[in-house]
Amino acid sequence: MNNFTFYSPTYFAFGKNTEKDAAKYVKRFGGTKVLIHYGGGSVKKSGLYDTVVNALNAEAIPFVELGGVKPNPRSGLVYEGIDLCRKENVDFILAIGGGSAIDSAKAIAAGVKYDGDFWDFYSGKEVTKALPVGTILTIAAAGSEGSPNSVITKEEGMLKRGAAGEPLRPVFSILNPEFTCTLPPYQTAAGATDIMVHVIERYFTNTKEVEITDRLCEAVLKTMIKETPRVIADPNHYDARANIMWAGMIAHNNICGVGREQDWSSHGIEHELSAFYDVAHGAGLAVITPAWMKFVMKKNMNKFVQFANRVWDVDIDFEHPEATAYEGIYRFQRFLKLIGMPTTFAELGAKEEDIKAMASHMGISEDNLLGSYVKLNVDDIEAIYRLALSDN
Numbered sequence: 549m550n551n552f553t554f555y556s557p558t559y560f561a562f563g564k565n566t567e568k569d570a571a572k573y574v575k576r577f578g579g580t581k582v583l584i585h586y587g588g589g590s591v592k593k594s595g596l597y598d599t600v601v602n603a604l605n606a607e608a609i610p611f612v613e614l615g616g617v618k619p620n621p622r623s624g625l626v627y628e629g630i631d632l633c634r635k636e637n638v639d640f641i642l643a644i645g646g647g648s649a650i651d652s653a654k655a656i657a658a659g660v661k662y663d664g665d666f667w668d669f670y671s672g673k674e675v676t677k678a679l680p681v682g683t684i685l686t687i688a689a690a691g692s693e694g695s696p697n698s699v700i701t702k703e704e705g706m707l708k709r710g711a712a713g714e715p716l717r718p719v720f721s722i723l724n725p726e727f728t729c730t731l732p733p734y735q736t737a738a739g740a741t742d743i744m745v746h747v748i749e750r751y752f753t754n755t756k757e758v759e760i761t762d763r764l765c766e767a768v769l770k771t772m773i774k775e776t777p778r779v780i781a782d783p784n785h786y787d788a789r790a791n792i793m794w795a796g797m798i799a800h801n802n803i804c805g806v807g808r809e810q811d812w813s814s815h816g817i818e819h820e821l822s823a824f825y826d827v828a829h830g831a832g833l834a835v836i837t838p839a840w841m842k843f844v845m846k847k848n849m850n851k852f853v854q855f856a857n858r859v860w861d862v863d864i865d866f867e868h869p870e871a872t873a874y875e876g877i878y879r880f881q882r883f884l885k886l887i888g889m890p891t892t893f894a895e896l897g898a899k900e901e902d903i904k905a906m907a908s909h910m911g912i913s914e915d916n917l918l919g920s921y922v923k924l925n926v927d928d929i930e931a932i933y934r935l936a937l938s939d940n
């Protein structure tokens with residue numbers, strides 16, 4: 549196991565009615581003027597927006613608001629949010645929604661404290677200062693409620709890029725699984741896929757002797773394999789929703805990833821699909837991750853046999869380990885189909901003729917290869933996109 553530091557100071561309030569205390573948490577974490585940041589209709593339809601506004605009024609905390617965050621959140625609204633916060637002397641951002649609203653809030657939070665263009669943080673500069681962000685989560689997926697990350701798409705050039713830095717971890721996150729019951733099955737499944745792939749990006753490592761984090765990863769994956777079909781069949785299944793919601797947090801606050809090299813190729817390759825076609829991130833991952841697995845398995849089979857055996861209950865064929873490895877990937881892909889995810893380019897609406905452009909859009913070069921389990925060059929990335937044309 550490698551050396552690591554782990555500091556994850558987010559305060560979590562989990563369960564029914566926890567959103568009622570939102571204003572108390574804002575106060576507790578120092579907010580005196582709040583920006584409420586959210587997407588579109590769902591937070592208003594569910595009554596969550598009114599609950600939050602009433603709670604802030606009851607605590608006499610002034611606020612301004614900025615709605616309209618789109619899935620795959622855009623830089624334009626971030627600039628608007630930074631200007632608004634400065635003009636209104638906002639000192640706390642409360643995001644209501646999913647990864648998109650939260651990531652947009654984090655970008656604004658970092659941008660307000662920075663003299664330059666906030667996009668610098670999405671071009672490799674570490675975030676070292678940000679306004680505090682609190683979240684009320686409505687979809688289990690991105691894990692942004694506990695992560696030090698944010699992903700934004702720059703309209704100009706449709707660049708989808710990530711930023712990172714400890715100040716981006718929310719100071720508090722409120723997770724009421726009931727709010728996730730209104731998610732359409734497709735969004736539920738896309739979220740579940742994202743959760744699983746957050747773990748997979750950490751699981752496939754060349755770092756040796758990482759039994760504790762391997763086992764944590766496997767626990768999250770096993771939980772998702774059990775609970776996701778339950779909520780697809782019964783969207784109001786509170787306990788299954790609750791297990792998935794907490795799995796989503798554990799999958800990405802890095803408790804499963806400390807002390808080990810991590811990969812992150814599937815996310816990088818998928819970000820081009822979301823940028824080119826504006827698809828749901830989890831759906832893009834459902835197409836890309838099995839293709840990535842098929843490609844890298846041939847170069848580094850090590851971990852795939854363990855994945856097949858421990859996660860997908862495949863008996864190990866010691867004479868033909870590649871058959872065991874492949875069976876694990878096959879079962880993963882079959883599971884994705886079962887929960888209603890696309891598994892090919894065509895199902896996603898992606899086009900073969902864009903493959904070259906997507907592979908070269910990522911800024912990968914021989915000095916800057918993608919991933920770590922197997923390091924990928926542009927030709928490898930193209931080959932992975934081609935493998936995703938079919939699910940055989």
Ligand SMILES: NC(=O)c1ccc[n+]([C@@H]2O[C@H](COP(=O)([O-])OP(=O)(O)OC[C@H]3O[C@@H](n4cnc5c(N)ncnc54)[C@H](O)[C@@H]3O)[C@@H](O)[C@H]2O)c1
Pocket residue numbers: 587588590618619620621645646647648649651686687688689690691692695696697698699727728729730731732735739742800829830
């Ligand atoms: N910051 C991170 O650590 C991180 C990690 C992974 C992914 N991401 C990014 O997060 C974004 C995706 O976030 P997401 O998957 O959480 O989804 P999202 O926030 O984009 O929401 C997906 C859709 O579901 C709707 N929705 C949300 N809650 C709902 C509810 N309760 N009922 C009905 N509809 C609801 C939203 O309005 C939206 O249309 C992508 O941009 C992705 O790249 C960020």
